[in-house]
Amino acid sequence: MNHTAHDVGQHTKTYLYIFGALAVLTVVTVAIGYLSLPIGTAVVVALLIASVKGSLVASVFMHLRSEKKIIYWLLLMTFFFLLALFILIIASIYDFGGTPNVA
C-alpha cells in the first residue's frame, strides 16, 4: 500500500467527514433512546445504527475498504462463527424442553 502524499491529503478530508457522521449518529442513537420505542424496535434501530457506525470505522479508519482478500476471508469466517454462536445460543433458549426460572 503505497499512499502518496496527495492520497493522504484526500484521506484526511474523508477522516473528518467520517468523524462528523459518527458524531451525528451518536447523537441520533441517544435521541432515539429518549423516544422509548417498544423494545423490539429499539433493539433493531440501535443495533442498526451501531452497525453503520461500526462499518464506517472498519471500512475507513481501518482501511477495510481496500484490504486484501485474505483479510476479507478471515473476517467473513470470524463473522460466520460469531453468528453461529449467537444464533444457536439464542435458539437453544427458546427451544428448551423445560421451565426456566424456578426457584
Place this chain on the structure above:
Amino acid sequence: MSTHGDHQEMSFWRKYIFSQDHKIIGLQYGITALFFLLAGFTMMMMMRWQLAYPGQPVPFIGGLLGEDNAPGGIILPEFYNQLGAMHGTIMIFLGVVPLAVGAFGNYIVPLQIGAPDMAFPKINMTSYWAYFLGGVIMMVSFFVPGGAANSGWTSYPPLADIATMGQTFWLFGMIFLITSSLLGSINFITTIIQLRVKGLTWMRLPFFVWAQLVTAFLLLLAFPSLEAAGVLQLMDRLLGTSFFLPSGLVVSGQILEVSGGGSPLLWQHLFWFLAHPEVYVLILPAMGIVAEVIATNTRKPLWGYKSMVYSTIFLGFMSFVVWAHHMYLTGMGTAISAFFQTTTMIISIPSVVILTALLLSLWGGSIRFTTPMLFALGFLPMFAIGGLTGLPLGLAAADIPLHDTYYVIGHFHYIVAPGTIFALFAGIYHWYPKITGRQLSETLGKVHFWGSMVFMNGIFMPMFVQGLAGVSRRLWDAGEQYAHASGVLWTNEWMSISAWLLFVFQLPFIYNILRSLRGPKVESDNPWQATTLEWATTSPPGHGNFATPPVVYRGAYEYSVPGHEADFLPQNQPEKG
C-alpha cells in the same frame, strides 16, 4: 533492520532459555509437554489403583500423598476428583496440545515451508512462557487449601463456582494457557501464509502443514469463548456475581446469598464452543503426522491428497457448529437437538474421508515397518474405534443411556491415547534424527509399540462394556455400590493392571531417548529418504534453518515417480534437463 549482535555469542540464557529460535522453543515445548504427559499418566495410575481396589491404601507412594488427600494412603473422594479433573486438564491442555502444536508445529512447520523461523519469534517465546506459567499455576494448585480443581476438566458451575480455591487457580492457569495458544496460533497462521518459500503453492504443502493451519484457526477462534467464560467464572468466584448461579440455590442446607439470575447452561455453551473444536485440535495434528509417516514409509504419494485437504478445512468449519452434542441431556428441545445431531453426523463424514484416504494410501505401497510406521499404522484402527463410537453418542436418543458413562470415556480415549498419543510417538520417532541428529533404536521402539498397543486396548476396550452396562464416569469407588454395575466391575482390575503395564512399556522409550544422547550421529540428513523440505537441511538444522532459501518444484509426496531412478523426488530438487 539492524543486524548487529546477531553474530555475537549469545548467552546461555538467550540461547536456550529465553530463546526466540523456533527450534529451541519447539524443544522446550516438547520436553515440558512430555513431563506433563508423565504427570497426567502418574495421576491416572493412582486413580486406577482406587478404581481397581476401592478404599485400599495405594502401595509405595500412598504415604506421600498427604494426610489431607489420602489418610493412610487411601485416596479420599475429594482427592480422587482433583486427580480426575487435573488428569483431564493436564493431558489435554498441558500435554497433547503443547506437544502436537507447540512442539511439532513449532519445530517442523517452518522447516517444511522453507522458512528461516516463525514470523514473530518474540511472540513465539512469549507463547511458550505463558504456557509454562499456566502449567506451574496448575501444578501449584495441588498445594493450596482444599487442593486442586475438583469439578472435572469441564468445570461445570454451580459446582465449580462453589468449589475450593484450586478452581480459581485452574481458571488463572487456563487464562495463561489460552493466551499462549492464541499467540501461538497467530504465529502459525501468519507463518504458513506468509513465509512459504518460492514454489510452495497451497496444493504442494505437506498435509501436516495443512493440519496445523486448520488447527491454528480452531485455536484462534474457539479459545476466546472459553476465555470469556473463564472471566465470568472468576467474577462469580471472586466478586460475588452470579453469571452461572440461578436464584434460590440451597447449598448444604444454607441459602446461597447471591443476586441470582444466572444460568448454569451459559457456561456449558461457552465451554463446549471451545471444547468441541478443541478435540479436533487434538486429532488434526495427529492425522498430519500420520500422513507424513505413511507417505514416507509406503514410498508412494498420499492417495486423495486434495480430498484430505478439503475434508480438513470442512472439518474445521463444521467443528464450530456441533458443540451442543455434549449437552443433549440438559433439557434440549427437538428442533435444536435435530440441528446438532445433523451437524454431528455430517462432521463424521470428513473424518471418514480422511481415514479412507490414509487407508487407500497403503495400497500399492512398498511398506517399511519402521517404528514410526508401526505407530502410524496402529493409529488407524485405534482412531477408527474411537471415531466410530462417537456415532451413537452423536444421536441424541442413543446418547441417553450412554451419556456420562464409561462409554464416553472409552470413546475419546481411543482417539486421544492409542490415537493421538500413538501419532505423537510416530512423530517423535520420525523426526528424532532430524531434531537431534541421532538415531533411536528400532528394537526398543518396536518393544515400545507392541507393549503400548496391547495394553492401551487392555485399558480402554472394557470401558465400552462398562459404559453399555450403564456405569457412570467419575465415580470414586468405580460404581461398587450399584447393582447394575456389579456384573462388569471385575474388568477394573484388568484395566488397571494394563495401565501400569502400559507404564512399564514406556520405559524402553525413555531409555531409548537417554541412550541416544550418547549414541552415534546419523550418517545422513535424510535417513528416511523423504521428500519434504525439513529433510533438505542439516540435522539438526542450524540457526536460520537453510543455508539458502530452498525453491520448491513439486508436490509434497513424489515417491516412486515412474521413470526416475531414486524412489523419491525431494520437493526442492530441480527438474533435470
Place this chain on the structure above:
Amino acid sequence: MENMLGLPPLASVHGAGIDRLLGWVHWLMAVLFVGWGIYFIYTVIRFRSARQPKADYVGVTSHYSSYIEGGVALFEAILLIGLALPIWATVKNDFPEESQATVVRVVSEQFAWNIHYPGADGIFGKTSLDLLDAETNPLGLDRSDPYAQDDITTINQLHLPVNKPVIIHLTSKDVIHSFGLPEMRVKQDAIPGMSIPVWFIPTLTTAELREIKEDPNVTFEIACAQLCGLGHYRMRGFLTVETQEEFDAWLAEEAAAQQEEAGDDDWW
C-alpha cells in the same frame, strides 16, 4: 445386536426404540470396522516391502471408496431420520395428560434425591425456601397450604406403578446432578433454577427384574450421572416398580406415617 451389547434389562416402552437404534448403529460400526480391518490387514501384509520392493505411484484407481463413503453417509441419514429424531421427539414432546399419569417431583441435592408426590388431590403443595430445613423439611414444603396437606415426600425412594405413564418434574437445589435410570433408558440432567420434565412408561416390575437377574435383593436404581461433588459416587436412589395396587398401598402407608409424624408435631 441389542442383546450382544450388554445393556441392562429393558424396562420401559420408549427404551425399545433406543435399544433398536443402538443396535443398528453398532451394526454400522461393526461392518465398517471389520470390513476396513480385513482390507487393512490384507494390505499391510500384501504390500510389505519384502514382497513389493517398488511402490506403485498411482495406487488405487477404483471408486469403490467413494461409494462406501456415500453409503456411510446414507446409513447415518437413515438412522438419524428414521430412528433418532422420532425417538427424541417422543421422549421430548409426546407427554401424556397429567391426569393420566403418575406425576412426581424429584429435587436433587448433594447427595440425595428428594421425591415429592402430590397426594390424593393430585396437586403439589407450595414450597418455599424459607421453610427449608435440611433435617426435617428438605423440600421446604409449606404444610399450611391446603394442597400440601396430603403431599408425600421421601428421600431416595421412588415408587411407581407399572404400565402407566410417569411424568417426573426434575430440578435441583444446589448443583447439576443427572437423574439416570439405566433400565428405563432414562437420563436427564437436574439443573438448579429450572424444572425439566421427563416421561416414560415402566414395563417391568421390580419383582420381575429380580426374576430376570435371579437375585431377590436387586432393585432398580437412580444413578447420579453428573459429577456433583465428593459424594457423587454414593448418590444412589432406589426405584421400585410395582402393580397399581401395591403402589396405592405404599402411598397410603407413607401418608399414614407422615400423618403420624405431623400429629406428633401438633401434639408437641
Place this chain on the structure above:
Amino acid sequence: MEMIPYTVEIREDTGLNNAKLGIWLFLASEVMLFGGLFSAYIFLRIGAVDWPEGSSILSVPIATFNTLVLISSSVTMVMSWASLKTQNFDRYRLYMGATIILALVFLVAKGFEYSEKFSHHLYPSSSTFLAIYFTITGLHGLHIIGGLIVNGYFLGAGSKMWATDPERFTNRIEIAGLYWHFVDLVWIFLFPIFYLL
C-alpha cells in the same frame, strides 16, 4: 542468520506483510472474545425475569461524552498515521499525544462513572445487569489501558525507530491504529447495548 522475510516489505501473492496479517488475526480472536461475552449478555437477558433499562441505572450523558471522546481519538489516531505517511513527524507527535490524552479522558470519565456506582452500593454482585456491565466495560477498559501503553511507547521510546527505519515505524503505527479503532468499535456496540436498551 537470515532475517525473517516480509516484516516490512509486502509479499506479492498475499499483498500483506506479516504484522498486518498478525494484527487482523489477533483482532479476529478479539471479536470472538467480546462475542462470547456479548452472547453471555444475550443469554442472560433473554432468560431474565426482568431486566432494567440501562438509562435508569447508568449515566447516558457520561457515556455519550465518552463515545464522542473515543470517536475523536480514533480520528487523531488515524491522523497520526497519515502524518507519518506525509513524513511529518512533528504532526505525528501532536496527533499521537492527542490520542493518548483522549484515552486518558475516557478512562477518567469511566472511573468517575464506576465510583459513582460504588458509592450507591451498586457492585457487580448487585444484579446480573450490573455484573455483565462491569465485566464487559471493565474488560474494554483494560483494552484501553493496553492501547494506552502501546501508544505511549510509540510516542516515547518507540519513536526512535523513525530515525532508523521510518517505513517499519509507519507500519507499526498503522498496526497500533487498527487495534485502537477496534477498541473504539467495540465501544460503539457497548454503548447502545448497556445504556440505551
